[in-house]
Amino acid sequence: MGEKKEMNVYVYVLMITSVTALILSLLYTSLDPIFQANKAEAKKAAILSCIPDSTLDLTNKDQVTAAYADVTMYAVNIAGDVYTDSEEDLAKINEMAINGAKKYGTLAELELANEEKKAEKDRVYPVYERNGTYVVAIRGNGLWDKIWGYIALEDDLNTIAGVYFDHKNETPGLGAEIKDNSAFKKQFIGKKIFEGNNVALTVLKRFKKGEHYVTGISGATITCDGVTAMFDKGMSKYETYFEQLKNKK
Template identity: 35%
Template sequence: MATKKFKCNVCGYIHEGAAAPEKCPVCGVPASEFTLLKKKGLFSDTNSNAYIIMYSTVMVVVVAILLAVAALSLQQRQYENVLGEKKQSILMSLSAQDQNYDEFIDAYVIDAEGNRIEGEDVFALLNDLKGAFAAGKYPVFEAKDGRVVLPVYGVGLWGPIWGYVALQKDMNTIAGVVISHSGETPGLGAEIATPKHWAQYVGKTIFEGDQLVSVKLRKGGAQNPAHEVDAISGGTKTSDGVTNMLFDSFSYYLPLLEAKKAAAAQPAAAEEVSNDENVENNE
């Protein structure tokens, strides 16, 4: 038979045995004054280190599970919000915020030769535009009216800078831009993300004849009205970053731009020949 422990309620004497003694050998009280001591489990003492560690571990696991469930439930909504912001920025570069993106824009991806790549998720590439460019995958957003929006990516003073440049149907004249950043200095380099700065690009051209020259942010003020805008005052490094971003990004799309420029020139040439023929026939 297992040994039990009984404690005298008067003097605290501990007796081990199958039952309490008839009387306490120390203070002489009867067996009725003894209490059976129950064995304590590992976590029965709420003040013990084991209990505190176990309780803390359980609480951490429970909180982690709740946070994971909350993150998963919000993931789709967060994705939709980010996607909506990107679509809105693309439309904003075209000054077409009143348009329905899905009806107005044809999004696709091209390779280094300007050929379409099928089966690519355009917006997934936008999430890592630097990686997409390095892999030779270039997202394009073509509006129904013939204008094209090109995403651009570069590095400013403190981190990545990116945006969207809309080109007119001539693939040369800038229709609008939207530029953003991750950490440029407020009041200085961060001014690249303001409508006031964006407005300077409208009407600028990125080609000089057949040569890509892009648009430059010039310190001290633009001197070439066709290809330059004012640099950010006090933000020289950020301005240089934007200049490099535009030229490098446009270079990736050069085959597409040249092909579209050539295609646009063909109808004009055909129309000119047709007019000449009409003149000859009339004569």
């Protein structure tokens, strides 16, 4: 270095950052559709993962697609109104998209994060149904950031058939265990969510016998409390709809 005159620092920084930004944005725009498709695929696998099915290999893309063909998806609101994937219903949902909430092209694009921008009575929540098992989505706060999950219910709409949890930023080995630790998730199977009209399912620090209790993960108290709160908040949104369903049966 030194034999050439050095370029102005500001000019240099501006040049090199623009070049980097240009390359990155070009790459991102061209590969994002594939990434989004992967994400959608992973979402399908996540939903199917909480429905007990020993014959299904979730790492096999074709099997996931085939199994997901049996899933019917619709959305419900807190009053128990049902919205299907029809244009008419989508228009109704999109009409309520204010405060910067995104509009959906199909119902499959429904995201709880997006619904949370709307007023509570306008929000819709997804229901995925496969052979008499109902899967619902819940979302809440962990220690560092959002946590979310899919809960599969047996046809009594109270007994848990399986769960799937995920998180944005929980600590690996501690809070992240809600996703990674299959023993933790297995505990939920067979537990009951509701007691009367209340959500009773609780993640506790210590073992407690009972159909509403799950033992938490040591070192992850706040994340586990977040799971309890997420159940409480999330499942209560579906309650009216579940009552209607039960009455129909």
